[in-house]
Amino acid sequence: MSISKNLENLKNKLPQHVTLVAVSKTKPVSDIITAYNAGQRIFGENKVQEMVQKWETLPKDIEWHMIGHLQRNKVKYISPFVSLIHGVDSLRLLKEINKQGQKINRAIPCLLQMHIAQEQTKFGFSLEELKELIETDILSQLPFANIKGLMGMATFTNNTNQVTQEFKQLKASLPLIKPYLKNLPILSMGMSGDYSIAIAQGSNMVRIGSSIFGARNT
Ligand SMILES: *Cc1c(COP(=O)(O)O)cnc(C)c1O
Secondary structure, rough: OHHHHHHHHHHHOOOOEEEEEEOOOOHHHHHHHHHHHHHOOOEEOOOOHHHHHHHEEEEEEEEOEEEEOOOOHHHHOHHHHOOEEEEEOHHHHHHHHHHHHOOOEEEEEEEEEEEEOOOOOOOOOHHHHHHOOOOOOOHHOOOOEEEEEEEEOOOOOHHHHHHHHHHHHHHHHHHHHHHHHOOOEEOOOOOOOOOOHHOOOOOOOEOOHHHHHHHHHO
């Protein structure tokens, strides 16, 4: 299957209110151009250097989403152009994003990443940590880190019941951050293997790579 056919099939399956982030990590610029020519404008990357290089090369109306774990010392490289940082998983990172945003007078759109999976390896806030963040009202003091919603990754498993429960849990945390949002909250959940479950549980943004671009080697 070709990239443009894959995209078309996928878009036919996604409800109108669900935003598609085409995850182009590890894929060449030529693949992104193919998707771009098929109408896709939002792309997701998980490495800062790769994203910066692609941003420099490709049309400027592309929206770049950072979906991976972001190190604090690298925020400055993407702060001028990144459209959404999905993986904000610590207060220290939030503070750095705020600092870099302030420098260039740009409120940087962010999602707080919640730890919903059973795997130890997936980053994110626990529900307790999110509650603490809200109770201390620290977000109000970080106006250049513009919180737009929540993001989460479910456990990589065939157990659809477990995945359903994890997405449900993420959706249930959304009201906690509503006081900080100006618009409807973004709920970024769902990848190639589990996006249908995620959408059924209220996702309005899916991050899909291999179903569009094919399997990755790395
Ligand atoms: C790679 C990645 C995706 C896309 O995964 P696919 O299974 O290829 O759709 C989505 N979200 C995050 C955070 C990723 O790192």
